[in-house]
Amino acid sequence: MTARLSLYRKAEQELYKLNGSVKAEFYNFCHVFRNNPKQPGLRLKKLKGDSRIWSARVNDSYRALLARAGVDPDGTESWLVIAVRHRKDVYEELQVAVNRITGEIEFVDLAVVGDSALRRAGITLTPAEPDEAVPSTVPAPAPQPAAAADVPPLLAAYSAVDLRELGVADQLIELALAVTDSAELDQLVEGAPLLSKDILYGLASGMSIDEVRKEITQPVELGHEPDLGDFAAALTRTKVTTVDDAVQAIIDEGDFRAWKVFLHPTQERIVHRHYNGPARVSGGPGTGKTIVALHRVKHLAEHLPPGNNKPILLTTFTKNLTTDLRQRLASLIEPKLLARVEIAHIDQLAARVLGENTAPGRAKQRVYNHVALNEMRQLLAELDDHRWEAEFLLEEWEQVILGQSVPTRSAYFQARRAGRGRSLTRPERNHIWKLIEQFTARLDKLGVETWGQASERAARFEIERAAKIRARREYKDEIGGVDLIHRDNSSGMRYLGYRYRHIIVDEAQDLSPAHWKMLRAMADPDLSNDIFIAGDTHQRIYDHQVSLGALGINIRGRSSRLTLSYRTTKEILAEALRVVEPRNPIQKVSYDDLDDGTDNLVGYRSVLHGPAPTFTPYETWDEELAGLAATLTTWRQELSVDDKGSPRDPSGHIAVCVADRDMVSQTMYYLTTKAKITCAELTKDGPKGNGEVHVGTMHRFKGLEYQRLAIVGASDGIIPRTHVIDRYRTEDPPRYEREQRKARSLLFVATTRARDALAISWHGKPSPYLPV
């Protein structure tokens, strides 16, 4: 007799944590079991409490708990491993059931529920294999201390019926209603099925029943009443890993594999949905927006018609993030599908478009804005014109003229200047236009252009290209769909089509209007699933505010939000939130939704725990660096051994984040020469060299994550740069606010890169954005 064996998600995760020899015995167990589950050495037997759970022997100490999920007509049995654990932790009362909302198989692990909660709910656990010396039943519960009875339950506002209707597993309902504090709830949900965990945390964090129903329950609802006894059908709906010869590789990959297979139901829904137009996912840092974007690429690639072209574009704002995306995508999809995906950062795309449209030898050198600013200053000095600041003019050019592709002086007279400070009269606009004409002529003569100019030109080329495609289509429709050989042959138009069938954008909050226009023109707006956008405006660190609707990208009704952080601990998250959402109403900041509405982080939460972030003041920068060296030395030591005491290399898991390049150099110099800690600078191409600790400016940390992170030099005057922005306070208040918001978001991005530990320090006065 043979058996098909699958692993329940929780069981797979338990296996990652077992030591190597137990894992090896488990692979052997799988092999034997698949050949013959009745093999006597396996000692397969039902638990007494629930006829659905069976226990089988992995080795002397470990047991696999299994559920039988049907038999094929050819006699092949289907079994699901729901847990692998020490025999002392196997209890007769363990149960497995089909959830009435999702129709999936669920295992409620009472073995990890705290004693106090079990006792209050009147549940006693009986070991399935008691040690000889231990009585077969856990001693009768001790009477509860009188004080405990006075503490109201945490979820006192809800009834058993509420919890059941939302989808909490039956076995957990009484227990959940009995817990009195969040620590008890944490323990209760540790072994709970995902849906129960989401619901209970949602209610405990203040979501209403309706919100939980809408955001958590409905997305995973089966739509009809499942047969609670039909495990075979339930197995087909349950996320499992099939045990085959590759199971060893799967388990050895451990937690690194989790994001590839176990999407959260909300993530899964966003990934697989059909969208009739552009769609967007938002959510706080670490909620899996990039993961969703990568799975979306996979989903779309799997549904492409056969071919050898690259109809999918995956793009992001910065170069170093494309490297990361490429690596992650390569580990998620097979090479054949990967070959159908173009991965390029947004400036690279613009450069490519310009390359195609520029005669050889005529290309301009692209320069960053500080080079352009110098040119503007020189021009103003030569003209002896002091009416406008160079910075103001450059921004007016970038944000208003280039940002809206304003083509002529008369169009500039009419241009919207939202968020640009005081209004300009017609003569003032006239003056500015003339200066900017002289400035662009100067750049032209030097043979250079800014990246902003380049993307605006690229957008124009792409828009023209899209217009040709549409004109050809309309003409073809007009003449009744016949081939346009007479017309196409002469113009070379025959092969002209939209560049991409699907475009996926990550870190969307930082793209400029020109970038969006270019992307819009690269995919057919008449087709569904054309553009998928992932981003969080709370993390916007460049000055590009856009309204997608006005740029022809209509996401209305196709926006979703992720709220559960997989990266950051509760402790870090609470402090990070106070950076972007200060409690002081005078400092209140609002964030847009990439359109004309606002976004917020309501419901943003984490189920991970860790130490509270530390906030340390110093008198001087030198003292602060000495403190940093001490922290890093301790972290390095702690991360040099793993959970099981084996040595491991801490390189690349610790990082230091500072405000500017000078501080990067000073920090690296101090750590290398005074503390013997090797460093790698984070550059736009990723970490340079293989030093143990990565050091970089806040901008470089966008999209990355580290196990432990130190933010140093978080002082008033540095975050934000008071000497740079203070003059706007009276001169240009909207600009002052924008600068403040950018600096705040930068600190928010930095704090949310830390996974387990975060240490923030400053010298002198702390940054006004720090929650201290």
Ligand SMILES: Nc1ncnc2c1ncn2[C@@H]1O[C@H](COP(=O)(O)OP(=O)(O)OP(=O)(O)O)[C@@H](O)[C@H]1O
């Ligand atoms: N379903 C999942 N299962 C396991 N891990 C996950 C899951 N979703 C996300 N993660 C992990 O959470 C971390 C953050 O994910 P990701 O980078 O996609 O978040 P993000 O929302 O894009 O963050 P940011 O806005 O900060 O860039 C990563 O380590 C990722 O592997």
